Amino acid sequence: MKKLCAISLLLVCLLCGCAGSAPVERDIFAMDTLMLIRVWGCEDDASAAVSEINRLDALLSVTNENSEIFALNRDGEAELSADTYDLLVKAIAVSRRTDGAFDPTVYPLVVAWGFTKDEQHVPTQEALDAARSLVGYERLESDLDVTYFSIDGKLDFGGIAKGYAAQKAIDLLQSRGVETAFLSLGGNVQTLGSKPDGEKWIVGIADPNTPSQAIACLRFTGSLALVTSGGYQRYFDENGVRYHHILDPKTGYPADSGLASVTVLAHDGALADGLSTALFVMGMEKATALWRESDDFEAVFLTEDGGIFATEGAAPLLTDCDFTVVER
Amino acid sequence: MKTRYWILLFALLAAVCALCSYFFFFGGTSGTTATVVSDGVTVMTLDLSVDGEYRIASDYGVNTIRVANGRVSVVSADCPSQDCVHHAPANSGAPIVCLPNRLVITFSSSQEYDAIIG
Structure with missing residues (x-):
């Protein structure tokens, strides 16, 4: 009878084991969004990923009064932890590459437009000018080699924190020996490895006119980070004019680049996140120029007039739509 | 006795397979x-x-x-x-x-x- 029990236990373990074909799934609310976590591993692996994301949320939140960023913005100075410093370096690198189209100091403008408290409104010119005088990533560069950090503006990692958190969670899972995982953090997706059954990952790109439906599909295997930024994600109407939430740090107004959305594909989550915002602000021409001189990302552009454009590296993954290939 | 254990084991296996097949083919309702x-x-x-x-x-x-x-x-x-x-x-x-x-x-x-x- 003991033998039978042992064999039965072995069978159950084989059928329901840690690295089985069914993933451990978690839905969590963090960083002001719904996050879906699928880990082909143990319950503990999924829990570790959730803890890592919650830890980074508590550190980087611009509204949580106990966060490092909140303290920095309130006091104008702070001693930065390794993660905040690491993210700051990454954010400035993206700012520099994109000539400030992505800028972690944009927060005063976000506040002026009321996007932080769901009190959206067009700011007065005075308010806009005052906010703009505090914006500019260049002011961060001089203090970069120290962990003690002071600033006369405000930091906001909203355009890059989810990508950074996804990357850190994936790194953690990988260090725990997990070979396959899928994270969907708001508009960010990051994969680790390929599905155990060999099938491709299928990620839909939202239709800007009906965001709950996909207008195109990216099908791929292996590890990749994908992030979409679109003006349709958050907006308000005032006096018959629509204003979306992706602000051009240079003008202080919502970016008016002719793009409805940009999806960036890269191997680093923070890079993909920061670049998706930047490329949206830059518009097709400048964004494709940056792509031509880079080798670490690909992109899919949806234009306001309904066009779909994919860079050479993204084109083979794009399905279920008609599109134009952007050649190098 | 030994034979009975094997029968039990295969019965268990068959039950697990049947259950998996049921959920695979009939899992949930047929509509959305x-x-x-x-x-x-x-x-x-x-x-x-x-x-x-x-x-x-x-x-x-x-x-x-x-x-x-x-x-x-x-x-x-x-x-x-x-x-x-x-x-x-x-x-x-x-x-x-x-x-x-x-x-x-x-x-x-x-x-x-x-x-x-x-």
């Missing part, structure tokens, strides 16, 4: 369904061919969900943003989410995608 998750707990699975109205309450707030004409929508929510209420009635695609009340409605027909981003 929507799963309602409130604060991480699945509270109901809605058959979208059956009209109805449901009140979902959690520690975070109250939402009222309506199924009509094969689609589900949130008709009221006691949250400030009302994003979920503004979401068009749906039977596929990205989940309907009420962030403040931690309510998520997903669709069985959306399972062709791992995610929709944007």
Whole structure:
């Protein structure tokens, strides 16, 4: 009878084991969004990923009064932890590459437009000018080699924190020996490895006119980070004019680049996140120029007039739509 | 005695296989369904061919969900943003989410995608 029990236990373990074909799934609310976590591993692996994301949320939140960023913005100075410093370096690198189209100091403008408290409104010119005088990533560069950090503006990692958190969670899972995982953090997706059954990952790109439906599909295997930024994600109407939430740090107004959305594909989550915002602000021409001189990302552009454009590296993954290939 | 153990073992295997096959071929209802998750707990699975109205309450707030004409929508929510209420009635695609009340409605027909981003 003991033998039978042992064999039965072995069978159950084989059928329901840690690295089985069914993933451990978690839905969590963090960083002001719904996050879906699928880990082909143990319950503990999924829990570790959730803890890592919650830890980074508590550190980087611009509204949580106990966060490092909140303290920095309130006091104008702070001693930065390794993660905040690491993210700051990454954010400035993206700012520099994109000539400030992505800028972690944009927060005063976000506040002026009321996007932080769901009190959206067009700011007065005075308010806009005052906010703009505090914006500019260049002011961060001089203090970069120290962990003690002071600033006369405000930091906001909203355009890059989810990508950074996804990357850190994936790194953690990988260090725990997990070979396959899928994270969907708001508009960010990051994969680790390929599905155990060999099938491709299928990620839909939202239709800007009906965001709950996909207008195109990216099908791929292996590890990749994908992030979409679109003006349709958050907006308000005032006096018959629509204003979306992706602000051009240079003008202080919502970016008016002719793009409805940009999806960036890269191997680093923070890079993909920061670049998706930047490329949206830059518009097709400048964004494709940056792509031509880079080798670490690909992109899919949806234009306001309904066009779909994919860079050479993204084109083979794009399905279920008609599109134009952007050649190098 | 030994033979009886083997019979028992194979019977167990057959039962497991039968169960797996059942869920593989007949899992869920045949029509489109929507799963309602409130604060991480699945509270109901809605058959979208059956009209109805449901009140979902959690520690975070109250939402009222309506199924009509094969689609589900949130008709009221006691949250400030009302994003979920503004979401068009749906039977596929990205989940309907009420962030403040931690309510998520997903669709069985959306399972062709791992995610929709944007």
